[in-house]
Amino acid sequence: MxxxxxxxxxxxxxDAHVVDTLPDGTALLYIDLHLTHxxxxxxxxxxxxxxxxxxxxxxxxLGVIDHNIATDASxxxxxxxxxxxxxxxxxxxxxxxxxxxxxxLLDERQGIVHVIGxxxxxxxxxxxxxxxxxxxxxxGAMGALAFGIGTSEVEHVLATQTLLQKPAKNMLVSxxxxxxxxxxxxxxxxxxIGRIGTAGGTGHVIEYAGDAIRALDMAGRxxxxxxxxxxxxxxxxxxxxxxxxxxIAKTPDGPKGAALARAMEWWKTLPTDDxxxxxxxxxxxxxxxxxxxxxGTNPEAVLPITGVVPNPAEVDDEAKRVQMERMVQYMxxxxxxxxxxxxxxxxxxxxxxxxxxxxxxxxxxxxKGRKVADGVRAMVVPGSGLVKKAAxxxxxDRILKEAGFEWREAGCSMCLGMNPDKxxxxxxSASTxxxxxxxxxxxxxxxxxxxxxxxxxxxLAGHLADVRDYQPKETx
Amino acid sequence: xxxxxTLTGIAAxxxxxxxxxxxxxxARFLKSISRAGFGKNLFANFRYNEDGSExxxxxxxxxxxxxxxxxxxxxxxxCGSSREHAPWALLDFGIRCxxxxxxxxxxxxxxxxxxxxxxxxxxxxxxxxxxxxxxxPNARVTVDLEREVVVRPNGEEIPFKIDPxxxxxxxxxxxxxxxxxxxxxxIDSFEAKQKAAxxxxxx
Numbered sequence: 029m030x031x032x033x034x035x036x037x038x039x040x041x042x043d044a045h046v047v048d049t050l051p052d053g054t055a056l057l058y059i060d061l062h063l064t065h066x067x068x069x070x071x072x073x074x075x076x077x078x079x080x081x082x083x084x085x086x087x088x089x090l091g092v093i094d095h096n097i098a099t100d101a102s103x104x105x106x107x108x109x110x111x112x113x114x115x116x117x118x119x120x121x122x123x124x125x126x127x128x129x130x131x132x133l134l135d136e137r138q139g140i141v142h143v144i145g146x147x148x149x150x151x152x153x154x155x156x157x158x159x160x161x162x163x164x165x166x167x168g169a170m171g172a173l174a175f176g177i178g179t180s181e182v183e184h185v186l187a188t189q190t191l192l193q194k195p196a197k198n199m200l201v202s203x204x205x206x207x208x209x210x211x212x213x214x215x216x217x218x219x220x221i222g223r224i225g226t227a228g229g230t231g232h233v234i235e236y237a238g239d240a241i242r243a244l245d246m247a248g249r250x251x252x253x254x255x256x257x258x259x260x261x262x263x264x265x266x267x268x269x270x271x272x273x274x275x276i277a278k279t280p281d282g283p284k285g286a287a288l289a290r291a292m293e294w295w296k297t298l299p300t301d302d303x304x305x306x307x308x309x310x311x312x313x314x315x316x317x318x319x320x321x322x323x324g325t326n327p328e329a330v331l332p333i334t335g336v337v338p339n340p341a342e343v344d345d346e347a348k349r350v351q352m353e354r355m356v357q358y359m360x361x362x363x364x365x366x367x368x369x370x371x372x373x374x375x376x377x378x379x380x381x382x383x384x385x386x387x388x389x390x391x392x393x394x395x396k397g398r399k400v401a402d403g404v405r406a407m408v409v410p411g412s413g414l415v416k417k418a419a420x421x422x423x424x425d426r427i428l429k430e431a432g433f434e435w436r437e438a439g440c441s442m443c444l445g446m447n448p449d450k451x452x453x454x455x456x457s458a459s460t461x462x463x464x465x466x467x468x469x470x471x472x473x474x475x476x477x478x479x480x481x482x483x484x485x486x487x488l489a490g491h492l493a494d495v496r497d498y499q500p501k502e503t504x
Numbered sequence: 505x506x507x508x509x510t511l512t513g514i515a516a517x518x519x520x521x522x523x524x525x526x527x528x529x530x531a532r533f534l535k536s537i538s539r540a541g542f543g544k545n546l547f548a549n550f551r552y553n554e555d556g557s558e559x560x561x562x563x564x565x566x567x568x569x570x571x572x573x574x575x576x577x578x579x580x581x582x583c584g585s586s587r588e589h590a591p592w593a594l595l596d597f598g599i600r601c602x603x604x605x606x607x608x609x610x611x612x613x614x615x616x617x618x619x620x621x622x623x624x625x626x627x628x629x630x631x632x633x634x635x636x637x638x639x640x641p642n643a644r645v646t647v648d649l650e651r652e653v654v655v656r657p658n659g660e661e662i663p664f665k666i667d668p669x670x671x672x673x674x675x676x677x678x679x680x681x682x683x684x685x686x687x688x689x690x691i692d693s694f695e696a697k698q699k700a701a702x703x704x705x706x707x
Contacts, residue, residue: 047687047690047691047694048687048690050669052667052668052669054669056684056687056690056691058691058694058695058698060705067534067535067587068586068587068588070537070538071537071538071539071588074537074538074539075681079681081681084691087706087707088705088706088707095531095534096535109535111535111536112535114535114537115535115537118537152704154702155705160586160588161585161586162584162585162586162610164586176586176610177586177610177613178586178587178588178591178610178613178614178617179588179614180588180614180617180618181613181614181617183681184680184681184684187681187684187685188681188684188685188687188688188691189691189695190684190687190691192669192680192684194667226522226580226583227522227579227580227583227606227608230580230606230608230609231609257584257610258584260580260583260608260609262609262610283704287703287704288704290703290704291702291704294701294702326522326524326583347519347521347578350519351520351521351522444526444531444585445530445531445532446531446532446534446535450532453554463524463526463584463585465524465526465527465584466526466527466549467526467527467530467549468526468531471530471532471549471554472554
């Protein structure tokens with residue numbers, strides 16, 4: 029480890045976690061926090077069982093059930109789908125057998141794994157955090173190195189608390205200046221993916237910096253880091269600052285008193301040194317970012333809401349043209365059509381990208397005193413039981429319900445089409461989730477990704493709409 | 505894990521970029537608690553019509569590709585979700601090797617851990633292999649990990665490179681947990697040091 033050479037935030041966390049280095053340069057990296065959920069763990073526990081292994085650090089492991097469960101009242105009466113029920117029961121059984129702490133299904137702390145980690149104060153600056161889920165990049169907003177892993181790696185971490193990793197390249201994305209009215213973290217990250225493409229960050233860890241990132245609250249930073257994987261980067265991170273420390277101070281499980289003071293000494297050494305090397309650099313002007321919406325079937329197919337459906341015939345590259353033609357056809361679009369003219373059937377506000385209290389506040393501010401358009405099903409799914417409770421304490425549930433939104437229980441819900449919340453073929457949704465892949469929200473479903481404020485505006489309008497035309501009637 | 509040494513078989517052409525893991529195995533099929541049986545739902549949204557019948561236009565529903573052991577695709581294969589069910593579904597179908605210009609990082613990792621070899625080759629070479637694959641039953645391709653070459657149906661050899669450690673593990677079918685366990689003393693001493701310096705990380 030070279031103390032003199034200027035290092036990035038990523039370099040510092042990496043260096044602090046290398047247990048051993050193999051002859052070919054592969055590092056054995058120590059993992060500080062391992063989050064688990066029901067979908068990507070059953071086969072890992074089977075592997076442990078078969079080899080007679082246990083969990084090395086149960087105190088650094090935390091399980092939660094989020095992907096499979098219903099977000100309506102049926103969660104209290106039992107999971108209807110037998111396969112989902114078995115997967116949930118399997119996690120409960122494995123947690124008991126291996127001594128893994130698990131948040132019970134009906135505990136108020138239950139929620140989406142990437143919401144509860146930061147919220148409980150378990151995800152902290154300087155940590156290495158993994159989970160069998162690609163959106164683990166979310167936790168990088170805390171100033172941590174956090175990335176998604178496969179089930180074989182889940183088993184590896186359970187058994188050894190380490191992973192075999194090659195160092196990633198450093199990428200800096202600096203968003204300078206102030207964000208315009210109507211925009212939030214979601215618009216920033218969609219604009220970034222529109223620029224770099226779905227593979228632009230492959231092999232890299234992205235550090236987000238610049239005034240516009242610094243100005244975001246923790247929820248906004250989590251939204252940005254969450255979608256790093258949609259730009260190909262396994263991890264995204266934001267250096268910790270006073271916003272981070274104030275957030276941690278309010279968490280139930282974060283360090284307190286002398287432990288917090290000691291932790292902060294180390295956290296304050298983490299930000300990237302002046303002159304540290306980045307392999308790739310992208311700079312954006314925040315004020316040039318308009319409210320974003322995706323039109324196609326990957327997150328790179330994104331435009332400002334004022335845009336029109338692109339014309340594949342104008343694309344020279346054959347492979348790109350064929351892909352664009354398929355997107356236009358699958359999404360049921362006509363080249364040249366105004367995005368704002370696209371009628372929506374469903375509006376989904378939720379997911380690990382946008383289901384925190386700040387997101388719900390943004391949606392409620394737009395919805396207050398207005399009504400969801402006829403024929404639109406609009407749902408708000410809080411990211412956790414604690415988010416739900418906080419929103420209800422603020423009266424946000426009432427505002428949303430009065431406007432015609434469904435107010436649901438916490439879970440992954442309509443982000444991924446594996447629980448009862450799904451689109452039916454041909455339905456068009458305005459969704460605050462992270463993936464607009466074909467069939468992601470249900471077979472044949474058509475997804476437009478956007479911010480919570482834009483989603484609320486679409487619900488009111490009955491079509492994709494420019495949130496700048498729906499500014500709050502009064503502050504909530 | 506099954507070792508991968510050399511493979512000669514049918515290659516299926518999938519001339520698409522950004523094949524995401526939701527396409528490879530949609531989330532509604534991730535509910536199994538075992539590693540087996542995902543093959544029948546590989547590419548389910550393309551392979552089957554809404555009524556459950558086979559879509560005859562999809563390559564894996566056509567002869568000889570029903571028995572494909574190699575898949576040829578374009579850029580950013582395996583992007584999106586980290587689900588290891590994607591390589592499990594490929595493997596269960598019978599595919600042991602995917603050739604593409606590049607792969608998303610998590611899928612790339614997951615493949616090696618399941619005895620699937622992801623081979624990166626330049627786009628124009630993939631396009632050539634795609635044309636070979638379209639030739640049908642005689643268009644068999646050989647993938648030799650020992651020598652790190654792909655052999656085209658016409659005998660032409662195309663070299664590729666695989667990370668030496670990964671190549672070693674795959675050639676020998678080794679589970680890397682066992683290997684890591686040999687570093688237990690180093691992990692113990694790391695933990696002791698970290699616990700002293702950062703006690704808030706320990707319960």
